[in-house]
Amino acid sequence: MFSKPTTEQLLAGIAEQLRTTVMAEIQTEPTKILLQQIDQILMGCSRRAAHEIAFVHEEALRVATLTGKDLGIPASLHLDDVVAWYQRVSTALSDEVEAAFASGDQARIDAARAALDARSAVEMQILGALDLVGRG
Amino acid sequence: MHNVNEMPARVATFLAKAEPSWKNVTVDSYEVMTGGYSRLLARAEVSHSLGHETLVLRGDPPKDRQLIETSRQQEYELLLVVADHGVRTPRALHFDPTGADLGTATIVLEYSKCTSFVPWFNAGGSLDGLHLRLAEAIASYQAIPLESLPACMERPASWEAYMTKRIDAWRQASHNHVESLPIFHYVAEWLDAHRPPAAPLVLRHGDFQSSNVMISAEGQFEMIDWELAGIGDPREDMGYFKAVAQAMPPDLLDDTRIEEFCARYRELTGMTELQINPATVAYFLILGVVGTVEQLMQGGAKWATGENHLFTSVFNMSSVLFGQSMWLAAASQLAEPMKQIAAAARGGK
Numbered sequence: 001m002f003s004k005p006t007t008e009q010l011l012a013g014i015a016e017q018l019r020t021t022v023m024a025e026i027q028t029e030p031t032k033i034l035l036q037q038i039d040q041i042l043m044g045c046s047r048r049a050a051h052e053i054a055f056v057h058e059e060a061l062r063v064a065t066l067t068g069k070d071l072g073i074p075a076s077l078h079l080d081d082v083v084a085w086y087q088r089v090s091t092a093l094s095d096e097v098e099a100a101f102a103s104g105d106q107a108r109i110d111a112a113r114a115a116l117d118a119r120s121a122v123e124m125q126i127l128g129a130l131d132l133v134g135r136g
Numbered sequence: 137m138h139n140v141n142e143m144p145a146r147v148a149t150f151l152a153k154a155e156p157s158w159k160n161v162t163v164d165s166y167e168v169m170t171g172g173y174s175r176l177l178a179r180a181e182v183s184h185s186l187g188h189e190t191l192v193l194r195g196d197p198p199k200d201r202q203l204i205e206t207s208r209q210q211e212y213e214l215l216l217v218v219a220d221h222g223v224r225t226p227r228a229l230h231f232d233p234t235g236a237d238l239g240t241a242t243i244v245l246e247y248s249k250c251t252s253f254v255p256w257f258n259a260g261g262s263l264d265g266l267h268l269r270l271a272e273a274i275a276s277y278q279a280i281p282l283e284s285l286p287a288c289m290e291r292p293a294s295w296e297a298y299m300t301k302r303i304d305a306w307r308q309a310s311h312n313h314v315e316s317l318p319i320f321h322y323v324a325e326w327l328d329a330h331r332p333p334a335a336p337l338v339l340r341h342g343d344f345q346s347s348n349v350m351i352s353a354e355g356q357f358e359m360i361d362w363e364l365a366g367i368g369d370p371r372e373d374m375g376y377f378k379a380v381a382q383a384m385p386p387d388l389l390d391d392t393r394i395e396e397f398c399a400r401y402r403e404l405t406g407m408t409e410l411q412i413n414p415a416t417v418a419y420f421l422i423l424g425v426v427g428t429v430e431q432l433m434q435g436g437a438k439w440a441t442g443e444n445h446l447f448t449s450v451f452n453m454s455s456v457l458f459g460q461s462m463w464l465a466a467a468s469q470l471a472e473p474m475k476q477i478a479a480a481a482r483g484g485k
Contacts, residue, residue, distance in 0.1 A: 029170045037451040044454070093318040094310060101325035116319050120461045130458045132384050134170055
């Protein structure tokens with residue numbers, strides 16, 4: 001396969017073409033709004049494509065350390081297998097959050113919270129800026 | 137409803153039936169409106185023997201293109217009640233419950249002469265005093281007696297039971313999603329551990345945000361889009377307004393205005409300072425959004441499984457991602473104030 005341009009570059013390039021070339025040809029307001037939404041999602045996909053599998057593995061390591069559980073590894077690096085495994089990681093983190101609050105142990109709650117803050121930071125990195133186009 | 141070739145004739149036929157005193161009903165223009173994500177909107181200019189009307193049609197999209205599922209029947213009945221109690225909102229004039237006439241379940245509303253608040257603000261509108269008008273707007277619909285609300289609206293058994301169900305909705309939203317959502321579980325546990333003092337149950341708008349209010353020439357707010365309304369805590373709409381304002385300014389409840397807002401609201405409703413204060417409003421910045429969040433996540437999940445083909449469902453999951461970082465930050469800031477409020481409330485008993 002050709003690995004370059006990367007998926008990240010291709011998606012960002014498509015978004016740029018839509019923004020700079022296609023948008024000017026759009027006549028109706030609902031379609032303009034749709035195109036602006038597509039632009040934001042495509043840029044998020046671009047950032048996600050570059051790091052998605054690494055992000056998942058990094059979070060799994062944090063959750064395994066937090067819970068002391070062996071979360072295993074994905075069956076392969078194909079995305080379907082990685083996502084199926086990540087579901088187990090997320091469930092383990094959700095369970096740990098509830099167990100931490102049930103225990104009343106503030107240090108345990110704080111540790112779970114730190115894992116959630118790291119998760120949220122990755123989500124915000126993928127999201128970039130949010131523009132609620134079409135509202136109002 | 138977005139078929140601009142077919143709709144003028146359908147609207148004319150419908151109105152001729154709904155308004156028997158109107159003769160020679162003609163739809164002079166029919167155009168699709170933007171501004172909302174969830175329902176189809178269109179504006180019709182109508183002439184008839186007794187004059188001219190500007191009407192707004194608000195209808196359901198096809199099932200596989202619905203961002204959220206709500207009842208037009210309930211919304212129509214509620215609009216009648218709300219307008220009858222003098223709340224500023226465009227009056228509902230007609231209803232096609234089945235779509236037999238207009239192609240989809242549709243409410244026909246009067247066209248508001250007010251201006252959408254967000255574009256008005258972006259064009260340089262002054263915010264002076266509007267936080268007080270906002271308090272008055274919220275108090276106006278919350279004053280409607282619960283027994284006057286449509287029978288189809290769910291009546292919680294108590295404030296405590298309502299809060300328990302509302303908080304648990306965060307956990308259920310995770311359980312019902314296509315993947316586990318750990319931050320939702322944290323939010324539920326945190327909200328449960330930091331409950332505010334109880335408050336009377338009232339009508340809540342359910343989607344009370346700057347894009348769902350309009351402003352009159354006299355500087356008064358008019359509310360639109362009641363599809364997510366229910367009976368709940370009076371602080372939910374305040375928190376929800378503040379939550380959406382983080383992503384879409386202006387925030388009329390920011391640090392410079394929130395104390396005056398709370399004071400005006402307390403003056404109008406008789407609620408106490410322990411019930412209504414910046415911290416309890418901010419608590420509902422988190423809790424108040426759960427109804428919309430669960431709907432948006434359901435839309436995203438259905439898109440992922442191929443049951444829904446509305447691209448906006450995917451786009452709106454970005455709002456939830458943004459929201460998660462906001463809820464975590466708010467929980468950190470509120471933990472201590474909420475403990476102090478709870479202690480003061482216990483001391484007052």
